[in-house]
Amino acid sequence: MRIIIAYLAGLLFGIGIAISGMANPAKVLNFFDVAGTWDPSLGLVMGGALLTTFVGYRLVLRRAGPWLGPSFALPTRADIDLRLVAGAALFGVGWGIAGFCPGGALPALGTGRIEVFAFVGALVAGIFLAKALQSLGQRLKHAAT
């Protein structure tokens, strides 16, 4: 049951991404190109998604827990650190170069376009690279103390 629901949630997300234009780098980049070929569509995608989730979460998180799991897995950190800000800045630079964010690219794989596979392959490599850097940093920190 959990697997079927997870698949359906992913499917709903994938259809939403695909019809909204988030899987189309030309549209995504044009949202940010206010000084050029501006296309405000992405603002409506993010606005619509945010508003729906805001209301949905308020209804759902009132309950004691999720229907098919033990408890809500919500991030609890509230500190703003350099990793968060520098990571977000780097993500922004990459998004501006490629026009794909992870949530836009993963559903776009379904179109079978070879370029999307190149982006996602590099994305996966970047995730592994960052994880390796993080564990290296942990080890150095550990060795220093």
Next chain:
Amino acid sequence: METEFTPLWSLGGGVLIGLAATLLMATLGRIMGATGILAGALMPPSKSEFAWRAAVLAGMISGPLVIFALSGAMPVVQIPVSISMLTLGGLVVGVGVTFASGCTSGHGVCGMARLSPRSLVATSTFMLFTGATVFAVRHLWGG
């Protein structure tokens, strides 16, 4: 490359993304963040932690195929950058979202909906840097 303003499709798609996030929270109690789900599927802490993430990813990838089955056309994907720029961008995005612990879906939608201060900072930071990068590439560097 000009693209057409698509208010209804974009708003409708956004609402579907929000419904998907709400559904995943209501049932499995999980955040619908593309970065967390992908990274967790690549390096799963356990077998059951892998299974639901793989199912979400399979669902995401089926999205365009379902649209194709219903409408007879694949969603439009126009890529105005070279494959080497795509690869470079992908690598930078991968490193960035891992350090930031989230991307547009995890921070920009789910975290912002919870009014998380970390997500507010992350989202404003990446939106600013994406805008600055597009401006630099298209109007300063590209001329």
